[in-house]
Amino acid sequence: MRRSRAFIPTTKEAPSDATLASHIYLSRAGFISQVASGLYSYMPMAKKVITKIENVINQEMANAGCEEVELSFVTPITLWEESGRSEKFGKELLRFHDRKDNMFVLGPTHEEMMVDLVRNRVTSYKQLPINLYQMKIKFRDEARPRFGIMRGREFLMKDGYSFHSSVEDLDREFDAMERAYKKILARLGLDFRVVEADSGAIGGSGSKELMVIAGSGEDTLAVCDSCEYGANIEIFLGASDEAQKDIIFTSVKDIKGDEICPNCDGKLSLTKGIEVGHIFKLGTTYSAPLKAHYLDENGKAQPFIMGTYGMGVSRIMAAIIEQNHDESGCIWTKESAPYSVNIIISNIKDEAQVKLAEELYENLKSLNVEVMLDDTKERFGFKMKDAELIGFPYSVIIGKELENGVVQIFDRKTKEITPINAQDIKTKILELL
Amino acid sequence: MRRSRAFIPTTKEAPSDATLASHIYLSRAGFISQVASGLYSYMPMAKKVITKIENVINQEMANAGCEEVELSFVTPITLWEESGRSEKFGKELLRFHDRKDNMFVLGPTHEEMMVDLVRNRVTSYKQLPINLYQMKIKFRDEARPRFGIMRGREFLMKDGYSFHSSVEDLDREFDAMERAYKKILARLGLDFRVVEADSGAIGGSGSKELMVIAGSGEDTLAVCDSCEYGANIEIFLGASDEAQKDIIFTSVKDIKGDEICPNCDGKLSLTKGIEVGHIFKLGTTYSAPLKAHYLDENGKAQPFIMGTYGMGVSRIMAAIIEQNHDESGCIWTKESAPYSVNIIISNIKDEAQVKLAEELYENLKSLNVEVMLDDTKERFGFKMKDAELIGFPYSVIIGKELENGVVQIFDRKTKEITPINAQDIKTKILELL
Secondary structure, eight states: OBTTTSOOOOOSOOOTTOOSHHHHHHHHTTSEEEEETTEEEEOHHHHHHHHHHHHHHHHHHHHTTOEEOBOOSEEEHHHHHHHTHHHHTGGGSOEEEOTTOOEEEEOSOOHHHHHHHHTTTOOBGGGOOEEEEEEEEEEOOOSSOBTGGGBOSEEEEEEEEEEESSHHHHHHHHHHHHHHHHHHHHHTTOOEEEEEOOOGGGOOSOEEEEEEEOTTOSEEEEEESSSSOEEEHHHHTTOOSHHHHHHHHHHHTTOOSOOBOSSSSOBEEEEEEEEEEEEEEEETTTTTTTTOEEEOTTSOEEEOEEEEEEEEHHHHHHHHHHHSEETTEEOOOTTTOSOSEEEEESOTTOHHHHHHHHHHHHHHHHTTOOEEEEOOSSOHHHHHHHHHHHTOSEEEEEOGGGGGTEEEEEETTTOOEEEEEGGGHHHHHHHHO | OBTTTSOOOOOSOOOTTOOSHHHHHHHHTTSEEEEETTEEEEOHHHHHHHHHHHHHHHHHHHHTTOEEOBOOSEEEHHHHHHHTHHHHTGGGSOEEEOTTOOEEEEOSOOHHHHHHHHTTTOOBGGGOOEEEEEEEEEEOOOSSOBTGGGBOSEEEEEEEEEEESSHHHHHHHHHHHHHHHHHHHHHTTOOEEEEEOOOGGGOOSOEEEEEEEOTTOSEEEEEESSSSOEEEHHHHTTOOSHHHHHHHHHHGGGOOSOOBOSSSSOBEEEEEEEEEEEEEEEETTTTTTTTOEEEOTTSOEEEOEEEEEEEEHHHHHHHHHHHSEETTEEOOOTTTOSOSEEEEESOTTOHHHHHHHHHHHHHHHHTTOOEEEEOOSSOHHHHHHHHHHHTOSEEEEEOGGGGGTEEEEEETTTOOEEEEEGGGHHHHHHHHO
């Protein structure tokens, strides 16, 4: 893509309510645009990052034998009445009437819809297990939408649901999903922990959260420095109901951070995590009230034993920036970067610079490298600042030194600039990617 | 994918209100599931087809220099008041209040949102043209949702919007989009016509529709047998307002179909088309009321000159089946098929059959061929009927003849069965794809 044709409206101003780095830099770098409270549009650069995250998820889901579906976003309230969640979800569940006065909701999660899809279609234990997922917008009418896309009202989520004929088979799938989720986050270059968690409004017994480690996270975690142990602080302190949580939130302040890991004898640290994934063992929480049954080996009707697996796609984009930014802007990881390389023509009036840049650009494109060519008339300093704000992993600077046959590679993460013989630049870039 | 693990709930029963082939077969073959009137969920096979259609669109949009975005689906009513369309759209525009009593709508199209995204961000003629598109669900609260996913309420659409500083540049882009749209439909294997059209509720001057030729279409077209000329019947007969249309709808009955093409001297035929794409020259219809301006070469503020380009992604899936089906079910085209090849093990108890089938399955998978392995315990006749209903372009039948070293290839379109030496099967399949 040519920068002169690309829609990347970078700006110096951050939204007045922005406190998180991801909110500030995704706005300033021209990735996201606020439409209303908690509602955001994704501009081309954000859409590219989202697509990359989706591709990684789709690949790992396919490897794990899951199938993708797409459920309707507008869903009848009747299904929520069947499960009893219409009341439980409260005002976060946005309700409205259509022109014929039937009530619908905007799907905040899709357990009911998925059970409805499978009931009467999967009728025998022989057809189990199945694991279906979708990548689709959700809507939760949050009381206080905040932190940009981190806690918006409309957001993009991968939600998966598995159906089983035994608890053992659910346990097996739950472990497989944990492995797949870990692989996804690792591929995206994130530092994260899997922690024991509370089941919240989804229900069921047994759940784990995938937490990206970041000082700006909304959750407090107790994580071991020696082993993989981690727990949401409420779980670690043994909270099981609202009343207990109040006590705990008070006592968290007293925690010194010298607690001992219950798993090994390592030291526990407290840290604020960002929840990007949540996996649950639902059991028959939804299948029983919705009367979703299969016939077992003895021909007896049984409710499906279920699991549910969520991953916040748009939130992962924000989490990547929470973990990877500096005072100059975004620093995208290899697998998440909208473009891997940015070629900067220092002086657009210098024919030799333009010629080399155009050649390299076409060359890299033909090798399927995702490359941006900054062919604008801006001055060099502006182009560099712009590249740092957007966060391309590497920039090739084609400037004055070209007279001596030298160009430079700028590493966004380290901010190091390395001179390279102009003739070796293509090889060097391919090595780095 | 193994058929034994896949969620493809085929059935003998069609929905009671289904009259169109696409509605009947996409339901029976386990592709779509009705949630409520005009609301459908896509099961795994439909999702795969949708993804293929999206990939073709994305590739051609990238080739045409367009950038993908994703606008929020829930949009503030205030934007619709600015453009004056809040009233014009009537009850099809679904309105609701959020928990803070602000009014929003579910986006039925996104002209206002896109203008809002670009205004104040693109400020100079130097930044033009740009062409942004998205692939996202839309919601139109139709009075009579019908024909399955052909005229649903929630549907998937590619909507694109271009911004220009001159009418000539809009004309150029409009032609480029027409070429791109034609390429997309041709790649998907569809027989279609581009026809002159009415601008409807979108507004603006000058528009063309991309019509898939099918007896079941909702629109009547006048198309030339000798040249590329085609027009929606209202346009052909010169209707320009509602009053005239009434006269025309009466007079259509009197048309004998022996009219002469206004372009060449060829014979015109009447045929019922399915609208799958619509491109418009909007001019300043939205940019003027929304005060979306750029500075021209003389530093004077001017409203953007715009074009808009829509394509019905889910409707294309239905149109493919309207044009490609027989009494046994769906017949997918090469670029749209959820799986290219289906391997049928006639007798799952025959070890030699299973061995060859498994080898071929793994072999084709490793070559990135999208292949289904029917490893179920059903009898052969059932498996064949199932394959025909689903509509895989080719099935490899591994049956009794394997004793003589022979397998068979079933061509879904012609229903021809060709015997092949078992050892040549892989080569033959790769030739066909």
